Amino acid sequence: MIDYKGIIDNLRDEDIIHLMEHFGVRNYKNTENAIIFPTICHNSNIEEASLKLYYYKDTHLFYCYTECGGQSIFKLIEHIYQARGQEYDWYKDVFLPVLDCSNFRELKNSESYHQLRDNYRKKNREINLPEFNKGVLDVFFKIYPEQWIEEGISKETMEKFGICFSFSQNKIIIPHYDAENRLVGIRGRALDEWEVENLGKYMPVQIEKKWYAHKLSLNLYGLNETKENIKKTGTVFIFESEKSVLKMEDFDCINCAVAVCGSTLNKFQINLLVKECHPRNFVICFDKEEKAGEDKYFSKLYKMCKKYSLYGNFSFIYDTENLLDMKDSPVDKGEDIFNKLLSRRVIVNAD
Ligand SMILES: [Zn+2]
Known part of the structure; x- marks a missing residue:
């Protein structure tokens, strides 16, 4: 397993400054205990x-x-x-720049790192995601996490979607397939608190020094299982996270969900839907984000729908009645609430 903490601890002050300059930072204060930067973490304008x-x-x-x-x-x-x-790829745009700056030589000079990097660069030029051998999943256990069962995801659903567990990494394992059922990536939901806080809940998984990362923007999670349903109903529900696709599987209604595994929807993914199951209705079901009194998030979703409105009927779920908590996916409070949200969704018409 990669020693993330080691990488972080080995960063020198000048590495941090270098990285920040890479993101356009020009002024900062270097004091004895801290380096003080502009808050580019939440400001797009430096x-x-x-x-x-x-x-x-x-x-x-x-x-x-x-x-x-x-x-x-x-x-x-x-x-x-x-x-x-901006769209980003965790491995290429987050992990590698930090590693390149870190003086974590042991990893940097290792053959597997170079191989990993070269393979990754090669793969990225291809539009068809490379396939991994499904046998690699045999190292994990068919154990279904209590947390997810409590949230309403049944064992049958987890079995269908190949969810498993890694004790050594303390992660729920989520295999990602493309529309043709090829294994294109493996992601893990971290349960370790340090990891969740400092690296994120969802990350690509590494098995025996090999990363099972893939470009999330070139796939739609769940499509292999739900494309026939989407074809039948003519409607697709587009969620942010894998879990929402699993939750919908246990609803009474037929599962027409896919997940972008991020917070944007791109043209490649729309084309993929059109090619695989040509839906007429595209319903964006992203997590609740808006702060009270603001309309930034509303505009973001509205623009997203408008941009693709020539492909079909676009609409998005937007909770104005506090049916959801912040960061909730529209399916998190159950099927009745989802149906309520759905009936009050915002329809975006083409010009
Ligand atoms: Zn901030």
Whole structure:
């Protein structure tokens, strides 16, 4: 397993400055205990960002005093892409830049790292995602996590979608297939608190020094299982996370869900849907994000629908009645609430 903490602890102050400059930071204050940067973690415009993002030299962690709180360099870089609305690939755009800056020589000079990097670069030029051998999944256990059962995902559903468990990594394992049932990636839901806080809940999985990462923007999770249903009903529900697809499987209604595994929907994914199951109705079912009194998120979803409205009827779920908690997916409060949200969704018409 990769020693993330080791990588973080081996970053020198000049590495951090170098990385921040890479993201356009020009002014910062270097004090005895901390380096103080503009808050690019939540500001897409550096000019508007105040100097309230502290990097503490002893802990090697960042703290944003305006909004985001504590974050590792890995999390921070993800925040930067998210604030700018840029698509990113965790392995190539987050992990490698940090590794390249870190003096974590042991890993950097190892053959597997170079091989990994070269393979990855080669793969990225192909539009068809490379396939992994399904046999690799045999190292995991067919044990279904209690947390997910409590949330309403049945064992049958987990079995159908190949969910399993890794004791050595303390992760729920989620195999990702493409529409043709090829294994294209394996992601893990971390249960270790340090990892969740500092690296994120969902990450690609590594097995015996090999990463099973894939470009999430070139696939739709669940499509292999739900495309026939989408064909039948003519409607697709597009969610952010894998879990929402699993939850819908246990609803009474027929499962027409896919997940983008991020917070954007791109043209490649729309084309994939059109090619595989040509839906007429596209319903965006992203997590609840809007802060009270704001309309930034509404505009983001509206624009997203508008952009693709020539492909079909676009609409999006937007909770104005507090049926959901913040960060909830529209299926998190059960089928009745989902149906309520669905009936009140925002329809976006083509011009
Ligand atoms: Zn921030």
